[in-house]
Each structure stands twice: as C-alpha cells, then as structure tokens.
Amino acid sequence: MLRYIQIHLYFLLPPIVLLGFLYRPLFGRRDVLKILWLSFMATIYTTPWDNFILSQMGWTYPPGSIIGRIWLIPIEEHLFFILQPILLILLHELFTHHRLLPFDLPNSLTIRTEAVIDPKEGRKDVDLKEGSEDVDLMGGRDKAVLKTEATVQTLARRPVASLVWILCMIVGAALVIEAHGLEMKIWGLELALKLGLGMRAFYMGWILLWISPVIGWLTYLGARVTKEGWWAWGIGSAWLVWVDTTGLGADRVTRRIAIRNGAWRISPETSLGLHVWQSLPLEWVNRRAIGVQVDAYMLRGLIEAEKTLRKGSKSFEVAKLAFGREMRIGLVAIYSWCRVTDNLIDDLVPANGTTHTQAKRDTLDRIRTHLIASYDKYPAQSYLDPTMDSISDMTSSTKSAFHLFSNLIPRLVPIRPFLELCQGYETDMQFPSHPIKLGDLQEDNLVNHLPIKTTDDLLRYADDVAGSIASAICFLAWSTLTTSSNPVHSHRPVRNYPSPGGAERGNRAWIVDKSREMGRALQLVNIARDIAKDATISRLYVPLASFPSASAVLDILYPASAKPVLSYKPYSIPLLDRADTLRKESEVAMEHLPRTARGGARAMASSYFEIAEQIRRRHGEVDEQGVKVSSWRRAWAAARAFWK
Ligand SMILES: CC(C)=CCC/C(C)=C/CC/C(C)=C/CC/C(C)=C/COP(=O)(O)OP(=O)(O)O
Incomplete structure (x- = not known):
C-alpha cells in the first residue's frame, strides 16, 4: 500500500522539480505571488469544506496511510493544496509562454x-x-x-455562461438536500429532487456546491480558457487522474496507487457509484476542475509588432522567447518602432520637387518630433496623432507601431537611446542615397561620400544603433522586473537615466556601459556579415582607415571589377575579433541584470554570435546574401545560454 505522502513524493514532486528546472530562469516574483495566492485561496476555501466531508465520512484514510492530521484533514492533504497549484502554474506557464498576450482577443477587435x-x-x-x-x-x-473604438474589454463579462454554473450550484444544493433528507422550499419552489438516492447524493452534491460558485464567479468576471490553457489543464488533470486511479503497469499487485491502493478511499455509501475512468468516481472530475479596459489600437499594435518581428529579425524572434512576458511586450514594441522608423527612412520615395536626402531628413525630423512629444506630452494622444500623420508613407500598420511605442515605452525606458538611434539614422543618411556608379566615385573623393572614416566613427555608429538598444533593454528590465524603479503603474515618462542613489546608481551606470559594449559587439558582427550586401548600395561601414589603399575601397564597392578576386577576410575577421573582445568585457555585467532578464540577454547575444561563428567557419568570406545560420542552430545556442 502506498502512503499518501508517497503519492506526493513519487508523482507530484518529480514533475514539479522537472518543470521548475525548465522554467527556473524566468521564475520570478509574479509566479511566487501566483503560487502564494492560489495555495492560500485553496487552503482557506477548501479546509472547512474538507473538514465537513471528513466528519461525514465522505471519504476516509485507512490507518497508517497518513502522517497526521490538522483537525480532521491529513497533513498530506494540506500539502496537496500547495503542491497542486505549483504544478498547475508551472504547466500553465510552460504551455502559454509563447503567447505575447495571456488572453484571447475578443473578435470585435477585427478593425x-x-x-x-x-x-x-x-x-x-x-x-x-x-x-x-x-x-x-x-x-x-x-x-x-x-x-x-477607444478601448476593448479584455475580459468581457460572461453572465450567460456563468448561468451554467449557477445551475450546477442549484443541482448541487438539491443533491445535498436529498442526501441530508432536508425539505426546502424557496419562493414556493420545492428544491428536493426525491430521486431516492439518499446519502449517495452526498458526495456529488457537496462537490458541486463547492466548485460551482468559484468557476461561476470567474466565468462571470470574464474568464475564458485559451487553447493553451486547456492543454495545461488537460495534461495536469490527466496526470492526477492517472495517479489517482491507475496501476503503474507491470506490477499490478504491489504497485497500485492512490484510490485503488488505499491511500484514501471514497465511501461507496456517499457517492453515486458512476465511474468515468477505471475507478475514478464522477465527482472527482468535478473536483479538479479574473477585466481591464485596454486601448484597442495598442492591442492591434502588439499583433502587428509581432508580425513585424517575425518577418524582420530572426535573432529577435528566437531571443524574445527567452524573456518573460512583461519584458517581451516592451521588447516587441521597441523592436517594431525601430524597424518601422528605419524602413520609413530607407524605403522613402520622395515627392516631386524634393531630393531623396531632403525627404529623408524631413521624415527623420518628424520621427524625432513625434518621439520627443511622446515623452514631453505623455500621454497626450490627441497631440501626437497629427504629428504622426504628417510623416509620409504611413500605413495603418506603421501607425499602430508608433501608437504602441508612444503609449508603452515612455513609462519604461528613457528617451535617450531612441534619440541616439535617430543619430544613427542620420549617419546612414550621409551615405549616397543611390548606389554610385563606378565612374562617379574617384579615389580622391571617397571621403566625401563615406561617413565611416575611422574606427572611432564605426564604434560611435555601432553605439548609436545597437548600444542604444542594449541600454534600452537594461532599462526595460529594471522598469518591469524590479520594485525599486518600477514605473509600470506610474503614468509619467521615465526621466533620463534615472536610478536609485548610492552604490546601486554606480552599479546601474556600469551595467549600462557594459550593455552598450555588447550592443556594439553585435553590430560589428552584423556589419561583418553584411559587408558585401551593404556595398551593393554603397554603404561601407568598415572604416576607410583600415583599407591599405583607396583602390581597395573601390574593390569592395565594385567587387565585379576587383582584380584579383576580392577577399573579405581582411575586413571581416578584425571586426569579429573586436566584437569578441567587447563581448568578453561585457558578459559579466549580464549577470547583474534582474535575475529573470539574464537568460534572455544571454540567449540574445549567444544566438547572434552564431553568425560570427559561421563567418569564421567560412574563413571570413561572405557574399551578397550575407551568411545564413539555420534557426535551429540559433535556437540551440539560445537554449544553451538560457539554461546556462
Ligand atoms: C551586457 C548586458 C548587461 C546586457 C546585454 C543586453 C543585450 C541583450 C543587448 C543586445 C542589444 C541588441 C539586441 C542590439 C542589436 C543587435 C543587432 C545588430 C541586431 C540586428 O537586428 P536585425 O538586423 O533586425 O536582425 P537580423 O540580423 O537577425 O536580421
């Protein structure tokens, strides 16, 4: 015979340990709160009920199967009130982790x-x-x-669906009345069913009366189980059903467990005697079985932003999963704003009468104005929208990226990284707007066309476009994952580089510096990968100073006319070497980010550095297609770094 505690030891603790290990890098205070809350509610709600059922001998525990009791309830049962929420929360996290939003959007959001x-x-x-x-x-x-439609009720009330549970409650009450032989009339309505079940209606009646108000109330509040939620619930429940009812297989005589093995026993006198699965009483199935107004355009922005991410960046797409949901939403909003603003400038078709450069400058100015207004006038949407509308080539999808960004990010990240990114765009604008024809570019006028002249220029550019994003990631982590600087619920934008005083302030400044080094490192890898591709549009990020001669520069820009055949190795490998140094110097700082952001930051950097590995495998040679690294290889690198 298995004792009740052995059920926990053999069947609940192992999956909890396994899932806990998988989820460990992301297990944060929110999960702790969920567990505390659910266990607490399960305990205070179930204890009186359980005591009553036990007092009526609804089920019993054979002598020797339990350690001891608190009042009538076995200590193991109390442990179950805690262990089961842990198991289900871990399962739920695992199944729903990939979702950006934890709930299904109402159909009415189709705009x-x-x-x-x-x-x-x-x-x-x-x-x-x-x-x-x-x-x-x-x-x-x-x-x-x-x-x-300004807002969407994410958890729209469901009074009709909750009626089903009210009905269950009434049936439960009627069965209880039947079991206890009570006679009850409400508004002249005879509640007794008189089915002749007597005490056998006891268990089902009390189970229904216990569970229906909770599910009914949650359903009324708008709870809806998502597809992933069903999976988590189904697997968690199936596991417990199996534990409760089934033998372990081969050794049928000695290793049968739970109900059939006598760790506990449901009294036949107090149950209906209907079995749904082996020896599982119908009542048990029952036993194991909260809204906000959200800006509809923000939700839509999130959906669009996810699409942008999927199309635009393999690295972000893989890495985003390594962050918890709080950070991921911010990351997606930042990424889509960066991608959309970059494309607005790069893909611009100037109107008649304006040059490409003028049009780009004008667009960048408007993007900057909108950005500054997003912070200065936060949350003044009415002011922002006309600014946004004045940017040319805006579509509803790009607008939603702006809207999402300006509603979410000012509260989480200071403006500085985004202004720096604009500075990076400005550097890009100094490159020729059209690929220059060979004859137009002479050895002596190269410097007029190519803005990256020295290594310092390159590092400044890398810092503007990627160091900035890295620092934004640090602020996002602090804002969403720590209490000391958590402005998520404040409705004011984050002032520039805020941090608590004292040692923590110095520590944060150091982390930001180091994160910028990591950003620069990744950008150098990106530049090494795209040397040939960028050259086709006359963009050369390798500093002019690192070329042995002006004709070597022309060889990169016009590889078809290079003699002998051009090798990229002398340019790509030094970039990767410098990236490695920057990475080594900054890696240690990652371990000082909030704990649940570390796995994601490591995964992001490691999966991107797979590109560097691939270039090295090709001895530094790249082509116009860049270097392809399979998603599997990246995912594997990200996974190793995540669970390091
Ligand atoms: C070291 C500390 C404390 C933190 C590190 C924080 C992190 C993870 C920084 C990384 C910052 C980052 C993501 C920079 C951008 C890197 C980059 C060159 C991205 C290129 O992205 P895309 O061009 O969109 O994508 P693909 O190259 O995948 O197509």
Whole structure:
C-alpha cells in the first residue's frame, strides 16, 4: 500500500522539480505571488469544506496511510493544496509562454481598413470599426472620418455562461438536500429532487456546491480558457487522474496507487457509484476542475509588432522567447518602432520637387518630433496623432507601431537611446542615397561620400544603433522586473537615466556601459556579415582607415571589377575579433541584470554570435546574401545560454 505522502513524493514532486528546472530562469516574483495566492485561496476555501466531508465520512484514510492530521484533514492533504497549484502554474506557464498576450482577443477587435479618398492628400487608409463612435481625425477637412473604438474589454463579462454554473450550484444544493433528507422550499419552489438516492447524493452534491460558485464567479468576471490553457489543464488533470486511479503497469499487485491502493478511499455509501475512468468516481472530475479596459489600437499594435518581428529579425524572434512576458511586450514594441522608423527612412520615395536626402531628413525630423512629444506630452494622444500623420508613407500598420511605442515605452525606458538611434539614422543618411556608379566615385573623393572614416566613427555608429538598444533593454528590465524603479503603474515618462542613489546608481551606470559594449559587439558582427550586401548600395561601414589603399575601397564597392578576386577576410575577421573582445568585457555585467532578464540577454547575444561563428567557419568570406545560420542552430545556442 502506498502512503499518501508517497503519492506526493513519487508523482507530484518529480514533475514539479522537472518543470521548475525548465522554467527556473524566468521564475520570478509574479509566479511566487501566483503560487502564494492560489495555495492560500485553496487552503482557506477548501479546509472547512474538507473538514465537513471528513466528519461525514465522505471519504476516509485507512490507518497508517497518513502522517497526521490538522483537525480532521491529513497533513498530506494540506500539502496537496500547495503542491497542486505549483504544478498547475508551472504547466500553465510552460504551455502559454509563447503567447505575447495571456488572453484571447475578443473578435470585435477585427478593425476593418478602408480606403478613403481625400481630395487634398489622395488615398488614405483608415481603420473603420462598425458601430463605434466617429472621431474626426482630419480636423474637419472633407469627409475622411476615422471611426475608432477607444478601448476593448479584455475580459468581457460572461453572465450567460456563468448561468451554467449557477445551475450546477442549484443541482448541487438539491443533491445535498436529498442526501441530508432536508425539505426546502424557496419562493414556493420545492428544491428536493426525491430521486431516492439518499446519502449517495452526498458526495456529488457537496462537490458541486463547492466548485460551482468559484468557476461561476470567474466565468462571470470574464474568464475564458485559451487553447493553451486547456492543454495545461488537460495534461495536469490527466496526470492526477492517472495517479489517482491507475496501476503503474507491470506490477499490478504491489504497485497500485492512490484510490485503488488505499491511500484514501471514497465511501461507496456517499457517492453515486458512476465511474468515468477505471475507478475514478464522477465527482472527482468535478473536483479538479479574473477585466481591464485596454486601448484597442495598442492591442492591434502588439499583433502587428509581432508580425513585424517575425518577418524582420530572426535573432529577435528566437531571443524574445527567452524573456518573460512583461519584458517581451516592451521588447516587441521597441523592436517594431525601430524597424518601422528605419524602413520609413530607407524605403522613402520622395515627392516631386524634393531630393531623396531632403525627404529623408524631413521624415527623420518628424520621427524625432513625434518621439520627443511622446515623452514631453505623455500621454497626450490627441497631440501626437497629427504629428504622426504628417510623416509620409504611413500605413495603418506603421501607425499602430508608433501608437504602441508612444503609449508603452515612455513609462519604461528613457528617451535617450531612441534619440541616439535617430543619430544613427542620420549617419546612414550621409551615405549616397543611390548606389554610385563606378565612374562617379574617384579615389580622391571617397571621403566625401563615406561617413565611416575611422574606427572611432564605426564604434560611435555601432553605439548609436545597437548600444542604444542594449541600454534600452537594461532599462526595460529594471522598469518591469524590479520594485525599486518600477514605473509600470506610474503614468509619467521615465526621466533620463534615472536610478536609485548610492552604490546601486554606480552599479546601474556600469551595467549600462557594459550593455552598450555588447550592443556594439553585435553590430560589428552584423556589419561583418553584411559587408558585401551593404556595398551593393554603397554603404561601407568598415572604416576607410583600415583599407591599405583607396583602390581597395573601390574593390569592395565594385567587387565585379576587383582584380584579383576580392577577399573579405581582411575586413571581416578584425571586426569579429573586436566584437569578441567587447563581448568578453561585457558578459559579466549580464549577470547583474534582474535575475529573470539574464537568460534572455544571454540567449540574445549567444544566438547572434552564431553568425560570427559561421563567418569564421567560412574563413571570413561572405557574399551578397550575407551568411545564413539555420534557426535551429540559433535556437540551440539560445537554449544553451538560457539554461546556462
Ligand atoms: C551586457 C548586458 C548587461 C546586457 C546585454 C543586453 C543585450 C541583450 C543587448 C543586445 C542589444 C541588441 C539586441 C542590439 C542589436 C543587435 C543587432 C545588430 C541586431 C540586428 O537586428 P536585425 O538586423 O533586425 O536582425 P537580423 O540580423 O537577425 O536580421
């Protein structure tokens, strides 16, 4: 006979330890709170009920199967109130981890896009939502009216669905009345079922009466089980059903467990005697079985941002999974803003009468104005939207990236990294806007066309475009994962480089510095990978000073005319060597980030450094396609770093 404690030792603790190990790098205070809350609720809600059932001999524990009791309840049962929430929370985290949002969006979020012709500005895509309030975003001009739905109730109340549980409660009450032989009339309604079940209605009645109010109330509040939630619940419950009811297989006589083995025993006199699976009573199945208004455009921005990420960056796509949800949402918002702003400038088609450079400068100025306004006027959406609209080539998808960014990020990350990124765009704008023809570029006018002249120029550029993002990641981690600087619930933007005083301040400044080194390192890898590709559009990030002669520069820009055949090794390998040094110097700082951000930061860097490995395997030779590293290889590198 297995004792009750052995059930925990053999069947609950091992999966908890295994799942806990897998989830360890991301296991944070939110999970601790969830476990404490659920165990506490399970204990205070179930203890009186369990005591009552035991007092009525609803189920019993054979002598010797338990360690001891608190009042009537075995100590092991109390442990179960704690262990089961832990198991289910871990399973739930594991199954839902890949989701950016923990809930399904209501169908009503499908926002229709319709083209409206504005006589002055031509075609505009606007989002229309049926049955919603009209907002005139065009300042009363002509008839282009954008219909918006400002907010979405993420957990919309479900009174009708909760009626099912109210019904269950009534059935439960009727069975209890039947079991105890009570006679009850409410508003003249006879509640007794008179099924002749007598005491056999006891267990089912009390189980229904115990579980229905909880599920009914949660359902009323809007709880909906997602597909992943069903999986977590299904597997967790199936495991417990198996533990409760099934033999371990081969050795049927000695190793049968739980109910059939006598660790506990449901009294036949108090149950219906219907079995759904082997010896599992119907009642047991029952036994194992919370809304906010969110800006609809932000939710939509998140969906779009995820798509942008999937299309735009393999490294971010792999690495994002290594961060917990709080950080991941911020990362996705930052990434999509960076990608969208970069594309707006790079893919710009200038209007008649303006040069490419003028148009790009104009777009960058507007992006900057919008960025500064996002912080200065936060959360003044009405001011921001016209600024955003004034940027050319905006689509509803790019707008949602701006909207998401300006609603979320100012509260989490200071403005400085994004201004630096704009500085990086400005450097890019100094490159020729069109690939220059061979004859137009002479050895003596190279310096006029190529802004990266010295190693310092290169490092400054890398710092602007990637060091900035690395520092933003640090701030995101502090804002979302620590209490000392958690402005998530404040409605003010983060002031520049805020940090608590004293030693912590110095420590944070040091971490930011080191993270910038890591960002620079990754950018150097990126530049080494893309030397040939970038050269096709006359972008040369390898410093001019590192070329032996001006003609060597022309060879890179026009490889077809290079003689003898061009080798990229003299340029790519030094970049990778410098990247390695920067990486080594900064890696130690990662271990000083908030604990649940470390795995993600390591995974991000390691998966990107797989590109460097691949270039080295090719002895530094790259081509116009860059260097391909399979997603599997990257995922493997990320996984090793994550669980390091
Ligand atoms: C060292 C400390 C304390 C923290 C490190 C913090 C981290 C993880 C910094 C990394 C910052 C980062 C992600 C920089 C950008 C790197 C880069 C060159 C990305 C290129 O991205 P894309 O060009 O979009 O993607 P692909 O190259 O995958 O296509």
